[in-house]
Amino acid sequence: MKINKIIVAAALLGCTSSPALSDYPERPIELTIPAGAGGGTDTSARKLALLLEEKLGTSIAVLNVGGGGGSVGASQFMQAKPDGYALFATWNSPLTTVPQVQNVAYTLDSFTPIASTSETAYTLCVHPEFPAETGEEFLAELAANPDKYTYGNDGIGGTMQLAAERIFQARDIKAVAIPFGGAGETLQNFLGKHVDIYGGSISPVLPYVEEKQAKCLVVTSAADVPALPQAAGLESLGLGDKETLLWRAILGPKGLDQAIVDKLAAVIDEAVNDPSYVEFLASKGEVPNVVKGEALGERLREEFDALAVVSKNLGLAK
């Protein structure tokens, strides 16, 4: 009798833990994207989901929850069950930038970092007639004319604005930030000459650089970006420690089992480095970048702390 009970108990325990892991995943996974359909994060995540479906042998249902710069989707996702069947594909801003300016219900501890997938720099571009040809000249022109130039960005307190302001603060530059709804809107206003400087991700502006309607003079990564030969990386401007990137990652809810994290991280690593995905990333000016588990958590914390300083200096912090 007693032994029976133990066996039953053991069997029950077994049901809830170990077989679940060895069989994982045994049903469809729901992938929450904290942005509307059709944007950069959405496209990257959907393309990656196709590869993950193949490698995991299960289907992945994508749920777009836009709004609040990603905080709406993140708040909704943090309540998901940590069973490995709810995953979160996001870019860095909802986790490291948005909490600086908004009162959000989540912290970095509300999530289990699994793996980052890709990254790209932001860029600052001007019209061809702008009186500067290099990154150094560009910053000098801005520094010499405080509040003369306007720069469009992806939204107030967004990562793009903070990335630019980190550089501007280091060089004592004052430029007028004009927040738009996204890189597309910024680009439209830049091409129509309603703002002087385009601030945003590289891929939308790239065709206009090739057509010589825009010259990109600064990228927010430490290293130069091959697609934008005229743009200076921050290292060459002596601002290497001010690097701010746009990067994407997949996370789980808080308390996700380490075995599932490891399994998913390994599969994501494989999928991201699949030649078809690398090629897709390249067409958007992104490169694969896989940082797994605890190391990813560390990266998030460091970025959070650095951006906290910038937003405080800007008077944006809540």
Added chain:
Amino acid sequence: MDFLLNATSAVMATGPLVAMLGATLLGVLIGALPGLNPVMAIALLLPLTYSMDPLVALAMVAGIYNGSMYGGAIPAILLRIPGTPASIATTFDGFPMAEKGEAAKALKIACWSSAVGGIASALALMTVGPLLARATLHFGPAEYFWIAMFGMASVGVMVGSDPVKGVMAAVLGLLLGTVGIDQLSGQARYTFDQPWLLGGLDLVVVLVGLYALPPVLQLAEKCDLKGLSAAQLRLASVPFRKGEVKGLLPTWGRSSLIGIFVGILPGAGGNIAAFLSYNAAKNASSEPESFGKGNPQGVAAAECGNNADNAASMIPALTLGIPGNVVAALVLSALMIHGLQPGPQLFHQNPVLVGGFMIEMLLTSVLILLVGGAAATRIFAQIQRLPGVLLVPSILVLMCVGVYVINGRPVDLWVMLAAGTAGYLLEKLNVPLAPIILGMILGPMAEQSVRRALLISRGDPVELLTRPISAVLAVATVAMILWPVMKAIKRRRAKNMSENNA
């Protein structure tokens, strides 16, 4: 134009043709169901198309997009429930026509007007697209502000008999539009610490509640146990009478132009196009008081305007790489997944694919005539034969499903219920509902644009008027407000004169 020949032969293959036909039918269905909308359908469908031939995938996008813009008119006319946000203006005259027993005629006009608008828009996309796209770049924040103001000035024609109530409704809409994170300061407004309110109230959720629930409750009030008999339905094909098409031509021409203009401006949408077209038709009419009481011109203007927005909204996306609305963003994302780089060179990278998509937008507009006219209208109109006791719960279930799948959160159902209850009470109080939605759409657009414009001008309001386009738009806005007033004064004077003479 060589590319069009090549593209045509590529489109005239079995795959794209079947996809266009099927997707147009599906689109009509999606448009006809309140809550379900083309954006959602295309977002759900696109991942399935990643492994397909891109021309087949784009054929499905074109079919759903064009089909649903017409489909929205079906419940708008039959039940006064707009199937999509863009078909609100269709209810104004469509439902009164149905009440007069002219449902079949209203559906026919909606179908033809949708097709005409879609065809005009697709032709614009093929011919003057790149030119128009360059022109839109001159529209900065100041110009967008005036476009929003122009739209708001058109509230005047839809306030109904009591202007004060109409203005109150518009102000309520403006207030609802302020909920959420303010894009320019990052401050949360009216969110009461509720995370789901940070993104603002979902327009479609509020719309479904506000517009679909009151008519459903009214149906329930009638306690109708029988429904219409087949004989009462009178769906036999009504041929256009002699001169009828000729009478609609000016409205079609005007609405197509308005729809195309609104379409190429990123950020404005089919709903604004439909409102402005309706408004223009009413202002141009010799008998404006017949609008809202079942004037076929009203249906034609609204339906033509919202379909003319479609292909035109692809112009900035395909020629500049700037998506003007979510559907355009989805199309761009599909092209990227197929390895194309959106931007000015998109066309040179793959003229057959881009040209093919343009032709598909054209063909699916023509297909509306076939699908809508011959099949869908008659089939869907059969729902009028359902007794209210069956119809009411069925529509309620569809509404709930439609609203839930938008963001996948139960709280939206409560928002819908609250909006619906408010809508029901407001209707009882004779408060028009259209200005509420218009305020919700145009309020944020006007506010953000004017604040951006003032940031750029360093706080100088004069710059809102000194640029040529914004000056023209400002004058047009003032004229829009004064026009009905002048007309009324003129009419009163004429009346006085005739009385004096007599």
